[in-house]
Every structure is written in C-alpha cells, then in structure tokens.
Amino acid sequence: MSLTRFLLEAQHQGQIDAELRLCITVVAQACKAISIAVGKGALGGVLGDAGTGNIQGEAQKKLDVISNEILMDANAWGGHLAGMASEEMDHAVPVPKHDRDDDAKYLLLFDPLDGSSNIDVNISVGTIFSVLPYQGSGELRDEDFLQPGTAQVAAGYCTYGPSTMLVLTVGHGTHAFTLDREVGSFVLTTPNVTIPEDTREFAVNMSNQRFWEPQMQNYVGDLLKGKTGPREKDFNMRWVASMVADVHRILTRGGIFSYPLDEKCADKGGKLRLMYEANPMALLVEQAGGAASTGRQRMLDVTPANLHQRVPVFLGSRNEVEAAEKYHRD
Numbered sequence: 001m002s003l004t005r006f007l008l009e010a011q012h013q014g015q016i017d018a019e020l021r022l023c024i025t026v027v028a029q030a031c032k033a034i035s036i037a038v039g040k041g042a043l044g045g046v047l048g049d050a051g052t053g054n055i056q057g058e059a060q061k062k063l064d065v066i067s068n069e070i071l072m073d074a075n076a077w078g079g080h081l082a083g084m085a086s087e088e089m090d091h092a093v094p095v096p097k098h099d100r101d102d103d104a105k106y107l108l109l110f111d112p113l114d115g116s117s118n119i120d121v122n123i124s125v126g127t128i129f130s131v132l133p134y135q136g137s138g139e140l141r142d143e144d145f146l147q148p149g150t151a152q153v154a155a156g157y158c159t160y161g162p163s164t165m166l167v168l169t170v171g172h173g174t175h176a177f178t179l180d181r182e183v184g185s186f187v188l189t190t191p192n193v194t195i196p197e198d199t200r201e202f203a204v205n206m207s208n209q210r211f212w213e214p215q216m217q218n219y220v221g222d223l224l225k226g227k228t229g230p231r232e233k234d235f236n237m238r239w240v241a242s243m244v245a246d247v248h249r250i251l252t253r254g255g256i257f258s259y260p261l262d263e264k265c266a267d268k269g270g271k272l273r274l275m276y277e278a279n280p281m282a283l284l285v286e287q288a289g290g291a292a293s294t295g296r297q298r299m300l301d302v303t304p305a306n307l308h309q310r311v312p313v314f315l316g317s318r319n320e321v322e323a324a325e326k327y328h329r330d
Ligand SMILES: O=P(O)(O)OC[C@H]1O[C@](O)(COP(=O)(O)O)[C@@H](O)[C@@H]1O
Pocket: 058, 087, 111, 113, 114, 115, 116, 117, 205, 241, 242, 243, 244, 259
C-alpha cells in the first residue's frame, strides 16, 4: 500500500483530517528531495561545512542548510500550516497570511538533518518531524509551539540509509514505509511496528561516561557486568551517533537508546532537543509499544519552556527503560 493510500484510509477512518493528510504528504515529498540530495554525496558537492552556525551553537553542514531549505520551500504555501520551527532556525517562522488558510490549524517542527556528523563519512542520517495543533491567533509566536509531546497529532522520521524509509505515527500505531526509488513513492513495508519489551542491547556514547550522574554510572555499570552482575544477562552495545539510525534499529529489533545528562551539557538540560528530536521519537516509540522517558518523567509529559529546550533521553524496549528509570529514581 502506498503512503498516499494509507493516509487516505486514515482520513476515512477519522484518524486524521484532510489538512493533516496534506501536511504529511508535503513533508514526505520534501524527504524524497532530501534523500536525493544526500544520495549525491561527493558527486553533488553537498558534503562538508556550510561555514555557518545555528542557534544551538553548532557548525552547520551544507546538507543541514540544504535540508532546511527543502522543508521550508515545500511548505512555503502553508494552506493548513500556521508556521514552522526548525532546529536550524532561531525562531518560529510564520507562513504569511496570504499563503495560508485563515483557520490554519497546524504547526510543523523539524530536525531537517539529524546525525550531521555522519554526513561526510557516508553513514545513515535522517529527518525528524512533528506536527502540533495551532490554537493561537494573531501573529505567530514561539510560545504557540510550547506544548507537551502528548499534544502531537503526527510524528515521524525519514532515514537516508541503504534504503530510504519513512516511519510515521498519527496516534494509531507506528508504521514503516520504504521508498521505491524507481517509482518515487513510499510503500508500507511494516505496518504496526512493535518493539520487544525486553532487550540485551543498549546505545549510549560511552566516551561521556566520566561526565554522567552517579545514577547513570550505576545503571551502565550494571549492564556491563553482564550475566554475573545484578542484571543476570550479557548486553551488546551499538552507537551510530545518528539518533534516527539508532532509533530505527530499536524500532526494528528492540534496545534502549540513551543520551543522559552529563557535566558537559548539564547547564543546557541535556544534549538532545525536546521538540525536534525527543518528542517525535517518544511518540513513535510509545505507539510501537515501547517507552520514552527523561529518566525521571515520561517524555511526552514534559511541558517545554522554550523552543530549543534540551532534555535527557531514554527510549526503547519498555522493561529496559523502566529499569533505567529505577536507577534514576533510587
Ligand atoms: O557525537 P554524539 O554526542 O554521540 O552525538 C550524537 C547525537 O547527536 C545528534 O547527532 C544530534 O543531531 P544533529 O545532527 O541534528 O545535531 C543525534 O543524532 C545523536 O544521537
């Protein structure tokens, strides 16, 4: 089944309205364009630094900028969209009144290219997006976006790996589509993705170990003790350093992904961005039967204080996320 047909059926079943269907369709089109840009690699002159920085204080890669422009252009005629917010832009950008419906009811947020450090080494990167309802009136403000993750009406990511895949939820399960490159359409390849409750695989950047809180040191310390330790099983480890790729693996075969608080990012509240990374992934993971947490609170219940807020992240197999939370509570 194509993504187009899937979205139409979701509309017929009352899961989404025509405006949200259009919004997701436009994002999927943009992801196809980003997939083509990423795929050009060294031949297309798209690798390397852009020579600019973003609001996060991070150096931008050419593909960060290209991907952001593709998403902004695709949604330039907003229709149903009141505005957009991006990891790469300082503030929310309104869709001009003459380019949208008077009663525009959605807000789009995105991390246009996740895993930027992997671009130049030809390792999977991705796009993460989230759709929130718009309830404001008058001029669009950053504050209109400050809604907890539970308010999301759709979330997804597109991974640009050996194959390009779009993984989507509209609050009724998580579904994976693979891009048929010849035909140019996304085809439903895994309906109702389900994350195993238990796992023997964890994902974390171990080089930060000495900067972690004692609770995290204890949790990972016990994972590493394996069969003879308190967890009584051996664990394997993976770390791609593209959140999209790490989460995709967890949606496929289970695991726990964590980016905990550490001394280097404590003043910012964490490394990963709540609105562009943590919340959309949390909704996808919960809809696939997994769990997502800050270590101390359900991720989707966090009320954002600002657009670029950062948070610690633990997500994946339900029982393992609960185990990690237990270490952080005790
Ligand atoms: O180098 P680190 O600290 O392990 O960072 C990896 C993490 O940072 C990120 O790359 C941040 O994403 P961006 O590329 O969008 O900035 C995540 O995808 C990933 O989980």
